[in-house]
Amino acid sequence: MSGLFLFALAACAQPVPPAAPTAEEIVARGQYLVTGLVGCNDCHTPMTPTGPDMAHSLQGATLGFAPTMEMPWGAVAPPLAGGPAGYTEEQFATFLQTGVRPDGSMARPPMPQFRMNEGDARAVAAYIKSLPRAESPE
Ligand code: HEC
Known part of the structure; x- marks a missing residue:
């Protein structure tokens, strides 16, 4: 009897496997990675004197900087x-x-060659x- 009780107690103490993240949680993680860590907006969003114009986030931009020497370059x-x-x-996730x-x-540079793990890549x-597409791509 007490053996059964201990067994039941041990079964209850098993860690519950984490639930798979919901689609919303994956998108939230991607937002954190893109806006908080990786800085895609620094290049893919039109720049203003105070930083990327987030009203046009990731809608494409001409870079405001260029290399001083001859090299392959995406402007x-x-x-x-x-x-x-x-x-x-x-x-996109594979890329x-x-x-x-x-x-x-x-x-081409300056696009970094990211080596994200699969979870991060899928979230990004x-x-x-x-995100809403640009109305008229630049
Ligand atoms: C330092 C500037 C910079 C940053 C930061 C950057 N990119 Fe880029 N990215 C570029 C440029 C410039 C190109 C165009 C390269 C070319 O023309 O060959 C590009 C190209 C790309 C392409 C290829 C599009 C195609 O036509 O094949 C994708 C996808 C992309 N970037 C996604 C991202 C994502 C996602 C992030 C953040 C996780 C990011 N980039 C961060 C500058 C940047």
Whole structure:
């Protein structure tokens, strides 16, 4: 009898496995990564004297800086809000883990070659997909 009681007690003490994050939690994590840590807005959002114009977050921008020496260079950071053109959400997450675009090429500097883990990459892709697309891409 007491053996059964102890067994029941031990069963109750088992840690409950964490519930899989909801879609909203994944988007919130992506927002934290993008706006709090990784700085996609620093390049992909039009810049103002006081920082990125968040009313046009990730709607694409011409960079306000350039290298002083000859090197491969992307002068325009394309719009990302709603998801980058020509990428499925899956391909976007892969790009953030590998740096490789859907066509097998790499983006030019100063686009960083991110090596995010899968969870972070999916969260960033889900958050960016949730943003409204630019009305008229620059
Ligand atoms: C330092 C500036 C900078 C930062 C920070 C940056 N990007 Fe970029 N990104 C660029 C530029 C410039 C390009 C265009 C490169 C080119 O033309 O080859 C680019 C290209 C891309 C592309 C490729 C689009 C295509 O047409 O294939 C994606 C996707 C992208 N960035 C996503 C992101 C995300 C997501 C973040 C944050 C996690 C981010 N970038 C942070 C500058 C930046």
